[in-house]
Amino acid sequence: MHFSKRVIALAMFSLATSFSQAQAVRPDVAKPLKEASDLLKAGKAKEALSKANAANGVGGKTPAEQFMIDRMRAAAAQRAGDNGAAADAMEDLMNSGKLSAAEQAQTAESLAYAYSQLRNNAKATQWVSKAQSLGNNSATLKQLQAYLQANSGDYGAIAKDAAAAVSAAEQAGRRPEENDLLRLADAYSRTNNGAGQAQALDKLVTYYPKKDYWAAALGRLPRKSGFSDRFSLDVMRLKLATGNLEATNDFMEMAQLALQAGCSAEAKQVVDKGFAAGALGTGADAERHKRLKALVDKREAEDKAGFTAKLAEATAAKDGNALVQLGQCRIGAGDAAQAETLISQGIAKGQIKRPDDAKLALGRAQLAAKQKAKAQQTLRGLQGTDGIVELARYYQALGN
Structure with a gap:
């Protein structure tokens, strides 16, 4: 999937907070975390992840120490391209109860992306739903959701989601997104919903009167049941x-x-x-x-x-x-x-x-x-x- 990693990079940047703002930690935890932070800033993500894992191996960690370690693990793993480790760390963060509402919404999106990279579309879809339930309606999340739906072959779900997006835009007095209309037309086509496909094509030529959309709409009209030759x-x-x-x-x-x-x-x-x-x-x-x-x-x-x-x-x-x-x-x-x-x-x-x-x-x-x-x-x-x-x-x- 050619999905930009910028979303994760931005989300993980907030996770790598400076230690001056963190609660006091024991030296045997603070030392490897500080080294991990310095390595991450130097662009040495794999080495940073190794140091974060070393901190995670210290026994008797307090909840505050574990939270800081998980932040660093998530940031370093993402930068290193280790989506499995990133997903594990972010799930721990979600379960910590210490993330703000905004951080939860963004981290859920990051988890959805990480699992999509791991080809675990079921878990990716679960985290998309979680992110949406937390109020995350970003364009990148919608793009990821569309990708997951398309790969699942659940065109009924795609049609439902796209139809809702189109309806919401029209009710708000906005032009629906072109991609939502295309998804809707394709989903209806794949589910043999001729009437739905016709409506989607009608909206495409109305809102985005491109030559190709006109060709599709006019090409199917004479095949409509009951169409008169006159x-x-x-x-x-x-x-x-x-x-x-x-x-x-x-x-x-x-x-x-x-x-x-x-x-x-x-x-x-x-x-x-x-x-x-x-x-x-x-x-x-x-x-x-x-x-x-x-x-x-x-x-x-x-x-x-x-x-x-x-x-x-x-x-x-x-x-x-x-x-x-x-x-x-x-x-x-x-x-x-x-x-x-x-x-x-x-x-x-x-x-x-x-x-x-x-x-x-x-x-x-x-x-x-x-x-x-x-x-x-x-x-x-x-x-x-x-x-x-x-x-x-x-x-x-x-x-x-």
Whole structure:
């Protein structure tokens, strides 16, 4: 385990107190302890440990003498890398009843580390719990606890601990630690808790919107039970927005889905980006890519020429579905303001086949128009088990 020894070194420094501050001890105890102290200061830890052991061999020791000897044994053993001797001495210190509350909390952490170095994870875990019960919540103790849990394979315990840490941070108005969210997602994955893993990934993209976390979240969404294929284009849109649309097939698929949705301007943007990135127009299928580009350019020109007529037809319609459809395609065309207007008009007209889908499109338009507060309000509260709830959360996270 690559765990820093700085924690133990700092803890043991407090144990090596000067003799001028200690209670009087007999000369046959004081002499080897003084020699051990001088050797430790000179960096000769093994020799110091030998002198401390010599002091420990003196008979008839008083409790005060034993306490001083155990302090020195612990300090010298740690510096010498003798974790077994350090653990023995620190356990004696814990049992002495002479450590302050703060010293007990730190020494318990030191014991946990020493036993982890000895590969005695059971005792290390016991001392982690003891340190926590004494009020020790240091970052290094949490790191050690995470290491021990991971090595134990007790992913249920890891999930419980990580979930508690995330919940505590959120309730306190703080951003959860990235490592806690990663531990939570991994533990849920290993225990086949798909819903829990999804929630952890949602929090990762919300609090730490890194490309890799987006890739994991968006990669699992289409595999969600009940996910509707009608949201495939939205998944692609999120991949594009988060830098995760890179493969040739992804550019091809998104362009084709956009065409099927009647959004030729969006399809043109996708194809142009694919060619600019070198994902399209090269390789064995280069001619196929060129044919797709030609089709997209033709459709985009036709739709641009016929937009006024389509708008008039949609405005005259009895329901608002055509306005919503026309509006959401204006997002990909780069006209977010008009997109919001048309979708809002369509929703207001009523008789929408899928009201929540229309709200999802409206939220997208508002985000594109830099109206974050309105978008959050629109996207909040969407319901369904077909993927729309997750998409709404992801669009909100994208707008943060």
